[in-house]
Amino acid sequence: MENEKGIVKLTRKQLYDEIWALSVAGVARKYNLNYGKLIATCKVENIPFPSSGYWTKKNMGKDVSNEIAEFSGLEDTEISLITKDAVIKRVRKAKAEVVEKVHTDITEELDVTAEEDLLQKKTENIPKWSDGILDYLDETERNKVLEYACNLQISQSTRLHKMLVQYKKDIADYKSKLKEAQSRPYYNPRHNKPENEPEFFKEMSDECMTRAIAILDTVFKSIESLGGSINSDLSVKIRGDIVRFRMVESQDQVKHEMTKQEAQALVKYNDDIKNHRWASKPQIRKYDKVYNGKLRIVFGERSYIRDNDSEKLEDRMGDILVTLYEKAEENRIVREAREEAERKRVEEARRREENRQRKEQEIRLVKELVNKAEDYRIAKEIREYIQAMIDSGNEDITPEWIEWALKKADWYDPSIATEDEYLGKRQHEKSAEEKEKSLQDSIRKSWYW
Template identity: 45%
Template sequence: MHLHKKIIAYKSVIKEWNKKDMKTEGAQRSFNNYNNSPPFLAGVISKEELPRVYRILDALFRQIEYLGGSVNDDLSFNIRNENVHIVVIESQDQIKHEMTREEAKELLIYEDAKRHHSWESEPKIRKYGYVFNGRLRITIRKSKYFRDTDSVNIESRLSEMLKELYVESEVVRIDREAREEAQRKREEEEKLREELRIRYNAEVERTIALTNIVQDYDAACKIRAYTSALELSENMGDKTDAWIDWAKKKADWFDPTVERTDELFGKRKHEKDSEQKALKNSRYYW
């Protein structure tokens, strides 16, 4: 039987990544030993065991599809509309590292430099090496995994794996809905904060405008009080009746309850602040 089409397509992903893997022979290979996590199956399965892994996945994929699920391009599962991932690794045995000729040469150069009191960086030669041992481990949930033992191969537990995949899909659903609900709450809280910010800023603007209007009203009242005092005074100085009439009109211009239009100044923008309303000499011809 031919392998599942998704597996056939995915083989090139593993091949390309493994070609670029810079780890030396005998280096430990696990997800924790890579700066950037390799794609599924790459780097952590020997080329000898990959065909076996493909057969196991092929059996799972066909059962998932028979039950109404599907397989994604990255070989994850779509079960009951939830994306389910598994982790497959091959165990490694730790063995004593046999020094290579190149390493022996580097060590000799370093020791010779040390004897002659010259500087040379000490070569990093590991004490142990690691070799794949053909034993697979498939993790479906954080606390649920299947592995080869001396007496049992992982293939004999495919039905249990299938069951755990469906259990995991429910776990994924619950987690996803919890994240979505948390996100909804965050968005709702952000919306309420934004609405409050807009309301607050609008209230600030209204209050500032009110105090600016009151300042104009206060100026109008003071002008009227002054002109009334002049009219009652026996000594008006150089203030004529025409000047008092002019001053009263200016009071009406300042007064937001009257809003008189001045022939030169136009209508006063009472809600603006003092700096914006300040009268300034014009530098230009009319």
């Protein structure tokens, strides 16, 4: 319970029970505490708390009983927890100093400003993130990102991020080229505008651009401190995936105030009509759209964070950082699904090509087998014919003829494959047509020589 304004007092056992019932984030929301400070307190007081994966498994109905860390130590030791809206002039307890030191070790890289008499930053607009937020990160990285998100504040005292410096220079260069182009005769904005117009701050006034740059400067530096990087088009790379977004200033529709030239054109038109002369009515719009100073940062087509009556983007820096991480994770899932689909497509194409090649090879081997078998059959028939001629006792069957005929049988026989003095080596694997053509070619070559 809350004993003093801005201080919540719980025993170690009460805090342990509530954390394992609600989660650290749930307890932080219940008592209006800073999430990072509460984590630091638990570590100092040696109070175990669930990992981010614990709640995911539990919500999926899985058994998490073996992941519950047992409570140890004194149960009734009282812990004072400082709420987010507390302002304390000085630190009265040594334990609070230890908690602040642990917290400082986590957040010392942040570029934020703070008053020396504040133990707890005034963070009225810390987003109410759900327990599952950033649960795809390991616990250490998740806690670090959330700690950054909870403590982000815009600082005007640091040097502007180098990508923003370059982008401002690109805008100035483009405006100079545009002014030069507009000064030329017959300038047409559709065809004569310079190329490579910087697009990021195109949909906002110069006044709002100053705000947008300050917001981006803080976010960019935090992303780099967390291991990400910034691209020249002001998109960000988080955990290996690119997140593209834009910043837009809203516009109000106001009644159009007629210019002097429009008024003159309208008077002339009315005079022409009154005097029965043909005239084309001037096109004068009824409304104008004017920038109203309200910024929004847009992620994709439908997701955005915007200024409203109670808070501005500067008050929701943590939301912006966390959303960029969430979009990076969404992009990772889409990218990996795309890569997996491409891998499967390539694998399927490779498998089909292998099958095609195997089929072609099988057809070729079968044809060669048939062709060799045909040669073997001929060789066998030649030998049978030789034997039949010998058995017939024909006087024309001389030893020389028998020797010659047996050599031709060996030339035909693929199991022997004798090379003939005149016919060369028979290509047993080829078809009869191919063999005949090969013989004819060899004859023509002999004629040539």
